[in-house]
Amino acid sequence: MILINDQVKLLVEKYSLARCARCNFCESVCPTYAATRRRVHGPRGRIWLIIYLSQGIDVNSDEYDGLLSCLNCRACNQVCPAGIEIAEAIHDAKVLLIRSALK
Amino acid sequence: MDFEAFRAEVKRIMDSSKIIESRGELMLYSYDASPAEPAIPRMVIQPETTNEVSEVIKLANKYLIPIVPSSGRTSLHGGPIPYNGAVVLDLMRMNKILEVNLEDSYVHVEVGVRLDELNAELARYGYFFPPDPASSAAATVGGSLANGAGGMRGAKYGTVKDWVLGAEVVLPTGEPVFMGCRTLKCRAGYDLLSLVIGSEGTLGVITNAYLKIWPLPEAIVRLRAYFRDVVDAARAVGMVKAKGFRPLIVEFLDRGTMEAVSGYVKEFTYPRDSEAMLIIDLDGPPEAMKRYIDSMVNILKGAGGYGIEWTSDKDEMDRIYMARRAAYPALLRLFSGMRVMPEDISVPPSRLPEAVKGIGSIASKYGLKIVTWGHVGDGNLHPNIIYNPNDQSSVSKLYSVSKELGLMAINLGGTVSSEHGIGVLKKDLLTSELEVKGIAQLRLMKAIKRVFDPNNILNPGKVIDID
Structure with missing residues (x-):
């Protein structure tokens, strides 16, 4: 179950995810990271998983769970100094993931 | 190195x-x-306990596996990057505030607690932990201690090394020890705790610490002044200190910073003829504030400051501070496709005018934009180098600029790293600094590392190379 790389690449470009300065402010406000203390369940981790996917790096089902666990609360958006719409990017990645699973 | 044997034993415990x-x-x-x-x-x-950290490190020492302790991973010099197949010890699950003791003036805290979380808890008691790196929302107690973090309040309160009473430290051999004391005074032999603080995880893994705490300021007033010449702004800082003031913060912003912020925050304006801005917070008893302000305004005017404004109203204070708070986001958003490398040098405050000029010369020489702000009350400047990560020549210039900034700081009697650490990116500059101060110290540092970590398993290749 691998997302179609081209579509993920478009997503990375659409949200300019390469702007991520890796400051990790987003992780400190993320409720799912707070509950799990696993970086795949935090915004910085999710953003970088999407970037890795766009580079053709295989991501396993546990790591996909990290994308799916996002509550879309948008707390991360509020604190991102680069102004990345993190929650929306994760939401779009979820859509791609679910569509590819349904095919 | 026998990773498979290490892996099997780790899975067992x-x-x-x-x-x-x-x-x-x-x-x-x-x-x-x-x-x-x-x-x-x-x-x-x-790991979740000191005992687990100890057991893992004993195994790493037995099987010669490099171990890199880390938590928030907000470092700016590559300190927590696991080179050569290292295993990362992620300490973020050790995140409890164990005790707030007002009578003995300490907080006992695990290392995975973030600094802002710690201060939110302490504020309930009317106290705070003064070191405040700009990353305090994401930076943890552990990372701050390991990297010797400072922050804006450094001029008044110093850096983390001034605020640790004692800490539980797992040595690279796996033995847990308690270094330092729980009391303010502590002369129990050599000060090993001070060696571990700022050692960037190369001498031991700190798992919890007793930190000094301090009552929150009774009152704070914020002043802002513009200057037509950066040198005047830098000179003002020296005059403020010479007059006996120890402000809570003295933030310097150059014209590039003000330009960037005004491009990002529409409400922010600044006089077009100003080249620098200072934001100064004074704290003290409320009844003394008027006297402090009068005196400070005179000093700032005398140094060429104008457009001077002061307030103790919270919203107004936020408005003045917006220029500083929005500076980093402004750089990230305005320079599309570029990255920002926050440099970190200190010079004696009396040499700030030369340092600020020098930064301008280095930027012109390499044709890279540098936007500078800094906690200038203690002479700490952050020249932010804007570079293109996808252009090899830009990246190579970045490193040349970083090197020249460090060498300039050394020449002015300062240091190559104030509060960010050495990591992997500043090892050469550290050697340059020690060449001036006495290169024998490098030999001592290598010997200390070997004594603590005979098998060189704990964050090897960071700060210094022992070979």
């Missing part, structure tokens, strides 16, 4: 929920917030 081995998740530990080359760890372990 640690619950599988505390071990990460899948490649995608491991890759999330390959970077920090610096431009240092990323590297993927072989395994990540998330």
